[in-house]
Amino acid sequence: EADIYQTPRYLVIGTGKKITLECSQTMGHDKMYWYQQDPGMELHLIHYSYGVNSTEKGDLSSESTVSRIRTEHFPLTLESARPSHTSQYLCASSAGQANSPLHFGNGTRLTVT
Amino acid sequence: AQKITQTQPGMFVQEKEAVTLDCTYDTSDQSYGLFWYKQPSSGEMIFLIYQGSYDEQNATEGRYSLNFQKARKSANLVISASQLGDSAMYFCAMMGYGGSQGNLIFGKGTKLSVKP
Numbered sequence: 001e002a003d004i005y006q007t008p009r010y011l012v013i014g015t016g017k018k019i020t021l022e023c024s025q026t027m028g029h030d031k032m033y034w035y036q037q038d039p040g041m042e043l044h045l046i047h048y049s050y051g052v053n054s055t056e057k058g059d060l061s062s063e064s065t066v067s068r069i070r071t072e073h074f075p076l077t078l079e080s081a082r083p084s085h086t087s088q089y090l091c092a093s094s095a096g097q098a099n100s101p102l103h104f105g106n107g108t109r110l111t112v113t
Numbered sequence: 114a115q116k117i118t119q120t121q122p123g124m125f126v127q128e129k130e131a132v133t134l135d136c137t138y139d140t141s142d143q144s145y146g147l148f149w150y151k152q153p154s155s156g157e158m159i160f161l162i163y164q165g166s167y168d169e170q171n172a173t174e175g176r177y178s179l180n181f182q183k184a185r186k187s188a189n190l191v192i193s194a195s196q197l198g199d200s201a202m203y204f205c206a207m208m209g210y211g212g213s214q215g216n217l218i219f220g221k222g223t224k225l226s227v228k229p
Contacts, residue, residue, distance in 0.1 A: 033216070033217070034227060035219075039152075040202065040222075040224070041221065041222070042156075042219045042220060042221045042222055043204070043219045044205070045216055045217070045218070048216055058216065059218070066137075088156060092158070094188055098144070098146060098165065098210055099146060099163050099165055101148055101160040101163060102148075102158075102160070103160070104150075104157060104158035105157075106155075106156065106157045107156045107157065109156070
């Protein structure tokens with residue numbers, strides 16, 4: 001019952017390329033998030049948004065940027081990919097109530113060569 | 114500052130037995146929520162169970178229950194009757210509803226392996 005979609009699922013790209021990771025949700029959630037996760041490690045919040053035209057940086061410093069022009073869409077962009085950006089990127093959304101869990105997409109596994 | 118601590122990097126359990134995964138937390142918020150997620154090797158994050166700080170009863174969802182001890186700031190996950198499909202990473206997470214940002218922060222996770 002995945003209502004939050006991430007594309008691509010896997011991406012291998014060379015250093016210096018510009019990339020955009022797509023994230024869309026069909027649940028009408030106002031809150032959306034991007035987490036970065038290295039294999040077998042914890043998730044780190046890199047960006048979040050509480051609604052259209054609202055974006056904030058998370059706890060982990062990231063060279064990526066995000067935009068929120070539409071409620072359902074929260075893309076993440078890397079202007080110039082580097083090997084240090086190799087990681088899994090997980091997008092999530094939430095209805096925003098106190099007991100609302102985050103719903104996660106399947107993630108994008110990025111490898112920068 | 115908020116913090117989640119999971120002290121068990123890896124755990125083994127025999128199929129059909131129960132297992133407890135430990136989680137302690139630290140927060141200055143009076144109101145907060147605790148979540149557990151499962152992450153199989155395929156990478157997706159699956160929500161398992163939620164406990165609110167003001168909930169008087171421990172949360173249960175099927176084979177999952179949360180042993181919430183507020184005074185000790187612990188929120189351990191108990192999985193009963195383990196199945197092979199339970200083998201995965203398990204993450205404890207917390208969201209504060211007071212002075213903190215209200216975003217979900219995660220512990221480092223526990224890798225559970227269920228033996229047949």
